[in-house]
Amino acid sequence: MPGVATPDLSDDALVEMLSLMEGAGSVELKLTIPESAQRSTVEALGMDPLGAQVRLVSFYDTPDLQLESAGVVVRARRVAGKGDDSVVKLRPVVPSELDRKVRESPMCMVEVDAMPGGFVCSASLKGVPGTPVREVNTGTAPLRKLYSKEQRAFFADHAPAGIGFEDLKLLGPIFVLKIKAAPQGYARKMVVEMWLYPDGTRILELSTRCRTDEAFAVADRVGVMSNGFSACTSACSRTAAVRAMLRVASSSRQHHGLFCLRSSCRVRGVTRR
Secondary structure, eight states: OOOOOOOSOOHHHHHHHHHHHHHOSEEEEEEEEOGGGHHHHHHHHTOOGGGOEEEEEEEEEOTTOHHHHHTEEEEEEEETTTEEEEEEEEOSOOGGGSOHHHHTOTTEEEEEEEETTEEEEEEEEEEOOSSOHHHHHTTSSOGGGGSOHHHHHHHHHHSOTTOOGGGOEEEEEEEEEEEEEOOTTOOSOEEEEEEEOTTSOEEEEEEEEEOGGGHHHHHHHHHHHTTTOOOOOSTTHHHHHHHHHHHHHHHHTOOSSOOOTTTTOOOBOOOOO
């Protein structure tokens, strides 16, 4: 009988992750595919690229990336056929330390991201902006119009002192292609996202979301399904790549969409060898 898959974590890190999962609403399992194996991976999954949903993802930060340093993510998306959405995210977080009002909000999502060798817990306040994201990005409307009163309060509680929405600059947008389907021979749906950066970098990420009480069992099935894929071995390979680009962009003061959804991710539990 096969054993249940467990991350490559130290005992202490595994205990920490389990504690975070108790306070989270879901777990998202992630796998980043190196550029050399991206085409073969998509072909092996049997997913039709023509079914991809087009997204334009915009991030906002200060010129010296103070939000990134503080673990605060301010994001807005334009999604083809679906409309706009916005989010203010904090990571890492400990669910039990979140303000009760925030935690109980129907717009709040607390989730543990788990990847080979590491994990991080985040808290997001989502919203549907009344002002089009395009108007904000073209300068015809202020950024704060994309965020609800609840989101703005969450931002004020966690952003560096003295930083307001008026201090943030557009980073992006980044062109993203997303496919959500069940791979051939696999009943569970997976998400495939291709992030296309202005410098030509391509990041391919596979993910699936599940309940916290089924995370290890799902990880076991995903591991069997993805056997043979060439995956990045770093626990935060996508994050590391984005941070490298961020440092270059920050030093030159030229931000051309080099900020990523998970750039502020402080991955825990990596086993050093």
